[in-house]
Amino acid sequence: MEQIKSGRKNICFVIWVLILFIAIDFILSYWAPVERSTLFTKNDYEKIILSQGRKEFDNVFYGNSVAISAFIEEESNSGYINFGIDYGTIADLKNMLDKKMLTVNKNLVIALNYFVLMDTLDTNPTYPWHRKQYEPYVFFQRDRISSFIKRCIQSLLTGKEIARYDNLNRSVYYGVMTDEELDGKIRTHGELFWDLGVENYEKNLAALEDLIDYCEENGIRLRAVWMPWNDYAQMPEIPQQVCKIADDIMRSRGIEVLDMTDAFSRECFHDLGHLNYEYGAHVFTEVIDEWLIS
């Protein structure tokens, strides 16, 4: 009898702990304190959603950091939102749309370059679509929570106030790199990216096809623009092949594509792909606006 009572007590304890754990996880996932509070660092997706106050848009201009630094939505008359996110890929966009983390009602333009199609590129692990269904909220946000706790302890030890992250501006690029700096970039990119075979782009190329299907099914007008490339360096062979494959996919599916690869001169660029914000971005926005409105 004692054993049965003890057994029940033990099982009740385990069940209650599990229920508490699941309940807390559910509440935290719904409340999303890390995403909302300025006490935690923000990723580009969160910055956009917090500054816009919504996840549903009529017209979206999507891309990676190249898009962030190229399109100035405040200067555009097209009504497109700059939805560029750091390390953003086509697969990320498809994930956002599938999981209703982004809803596009009318027009979607994807700002393309080979990085947007690269499977093996580092991503920002805090983007919410990376969270697996079985992952507890606290575990998924562990890096930012851990950073917050560290800052609290540091604040206690040093007496300084805890820093807040209320700047919702995404990173843009200023200035023009010198020849030496560009040569350094070419060396780095050459070592890290340019020899990666086409198989390292397969998932995103497949995601591109899925995106086209999604847009067709949902009545979204999909278009694409090949982002400018600094002619200081020749576009490397394999990335060029990948871009050709993506281009063929889009054209075969009737997607309107604007090629701006060779459209800009060197003074518009910060580095090989990013336009500088003080000049290149203004030129880009002005040039693309007409096409966006069309």
Add this chain to the structure above:
Amino acid sequence: MWYLQGETFLLIAIFSLAVAILRKLFPRRLINVLLPVIETGILFYISIRLAVFYIAYIIMGLIFSYVLFKTRSKYLFALFSALATVPFFLSRADAFGLELPVVFVSIGIAFQMLKMIDAYYYVYYAGEPINGLVYINYMLFLPVFTAGPIFRYRDFHKTYDKPLVLDSNLFTDCFKRLIRGMFKKVVLVEITYLVLNHLVTIDNHWYISSTVVVISYLLLYLDLSGYSDIAIAFGKIAGFDVPENFKKPLQATTFTQFWRSWHATLSDWIREHIYIVVAKKKLGRMVSALIALATMVIMSLWHGFNKLYLIAGVYNGVLLMIENLLSMTTVNRKKTKKSIYVLRCAAVNFLFGLNTLVFTVAPDKLIPVLRGFLKL
């Protein structure tokens, strides 16, 4: 460290629970056949290369164990033991300045190598054959696959033949131990690391350096005992009595006692595998002391091949040597004054704490911390 990766943690948790449930439903013999199949499947899911490597490694171990049993050749025993270490050394080739292609995934090889060698020792010295199914289960056992506690083949065989019966008490204990282990490993380690990093930036004086040593000891304890708790909890849920790794090291009054209570399975493994070779021979105090030194150096270099680890190994070895030479390896608690007893515990643990700095403090911060002891 698989327990810090969400997916593998979940896989091992599901594995342990599934084994516990299967034990209630099916006979032990069937479970013993199913276990390696499930474990191999999980390894394939995690990484095909990892699974292929370990299947080949285990098959090699099995064949060599069989040959060793048949021949009882000391040369083959030495050769097979040496071959078991090849993947380990290959994975550490860069420490020797060699850039060799490593085609296999070496997760857990440091521990798997010890298990394989232990099996050879079992065959050679005990003269018993290896049971193939037990051996496969022994090598693939997931809760201790990438880290300790280090199971000995004979201990695994015992618990394999007589698995733990999972009742509500045991399950609750394991559940609590799991939470404790995760809390230590994920939360307390982070906080302690932060405090340590702050302390090493402060202008060092003897009291700051002493605090650094204490925090460093605590950090290492939380990290190692944390994952041991998780491994033991999952192991017990699956029915296997995994050996304890930490047995109240703070109560050790000598280094000899300390090394039987801190990361006990590793130090026991190294000590016993050296002593068994020299067993039945009359060892003088000096030879015993040198064996103690060798044990510490090997243990330290097992963690990593560099000068700092070598120095740490020699440091620990010299402390043990001194104890051996002065016959101070044990303390009679009943005959020792409490204050002396506590002082000895503090001294032993503090001196060990100095060694932990090698594992927790960046090399460029180590000398300033040690110099701090000279500043009043």
